[in-house]
Amino acid sequence: MLTIIPKPTDIPSDNSTRMVMDELDRMGYPYKVRFLEAIDPFSDDLSNETIWICGIRQNGHNFESLQALSLKNRIINSPEAIVTCASKVMTSALLIKNNVPTPKTFFTESKIIAGNFIKKFSRAVSKPVYGFDGVGIHLVEKLNDLGDPPYYLQEYIPNDRDFRVFVIGNRAVGAIMRVSDHLTHNIHQGGCGFAIEIPEEMERIAVQAAKCVGVDYGGVDLLCYNGSYTVLEVNGTPNWHCMQAPIPKFLAEYLISQVK
Template sequence: MIHIIPKPTDTPDDNSTGMVMTELKKMGVPFAVLDLAAVDPFHLPVEGETIWACGIRQDGVQFELLKALELANHVINSPEAIATCASKVTTTAKLIHAGAPSPDTCFTNDKSVVAEFLAAHGGRAVYKPVYGFDGNGIYLFESVDQITEVPPYYVQEYVRNDRDYRIFVIGGKAVGAIKRESAHLTHNIHQGGCGCAVEIPPDMRAAAEAAATAVGIDYCGVDLLPLDDGGYTVLEVNGTPNWHCMTAPIPRLLAEYLVEQEKEGRK
């Protein structure tokens, strides 16, 4: 049976978990809701099952509980993949190691190193929290004196843009995409960006699928920036993505993927 851990940030107006549950019901597929907070990691409530974690709280407790469940179950997405996507450092390292396109990046405790990076990239760079989400805490800076956060520092080259793209990838295949636009540095919907569905051209598909493969994740949202000379670079990979503004039937596709994985687990 498929066991579902609901996304803790779901609301009545934005219920990712509920959308997929609805599709499973339409398909006549049985499932059960699993309360992650109630799991005893030393006496697991289920074994040999497929567990879909639509989302978890960014705290050590829920991550450890999910890791424990993975000892005897197939967890989607895996705790390792979720943890990778939560860390911009680990995500970028995996992207670069796999040869996937990514902006030039610096990670350090030393502001003098940041100053050198800034000078090498035309005097403009982007500061990002290592464990940020929804576009919070990201800003453009032209002097290290503008950085008031405590170390470590994760900074990237500034890639000039007026839009970005979120591509939804399931099982290694890009299945839907939106263009996001705003007057700000970040185009995230939660930061006031406007999204509309778009087709997925071959170079966008290749970049998104390469990023998902590099991270090693079942499904994800890959954020891409277009480059002036063509192609795309990967901003981040979201391990618990929403699918705002997408016209692709993401809930149905996710439900079908869960059923497929559950069947594979029973072979």
């Protein structure tokens, strides 16, 4: 049986969970809807099932409940993958370990050492370790631009756009280019998205990035860099705004294949 845990931030005008459930309904495939806050992971209520987590709240209860549920069920995406993607530090570490192109990255609690990184590259991009939707990302050019530690910094790569590639089961199924006139091009920060064809090199790097962080499906964000692409991050509970590809249908088909 397929169990679906809806995204807590779904709203009537932007309901990711409902889009996939509509596709399952069209296919005549049965499923149950449960809410994480109402599940006791120590009971036998959920066992030997496939559970799709459309999205979670980044808090201890949600993460710990998923970890416990994963001992008796197949979770998509796995708790480990969701936690990895939630942490920019761990995502960067895995990208670097697996030789996936990614900007030069630095992480420290020392403001002085962080300042040396900024001097080396003239400017850097500061990001919250557990950020989302492009919130809290800003350019730093001197020591006083830094806030409170810890400091997760990446080299600044000049750009006027970025790309999101949607990967399902080690296959790139859709992509958009996001454009804005400021540092972050995230749709939630005012960026405009346009569906694009996926170049072979972009697909190869995006699939490699999704694979190394362990997601069944994910949104891989990239920049153009030195004639190729570099990965900024991987989203483990991604939206598919502006994509022309039928992502909900692809996701529904993938979930059915995993139950079987």
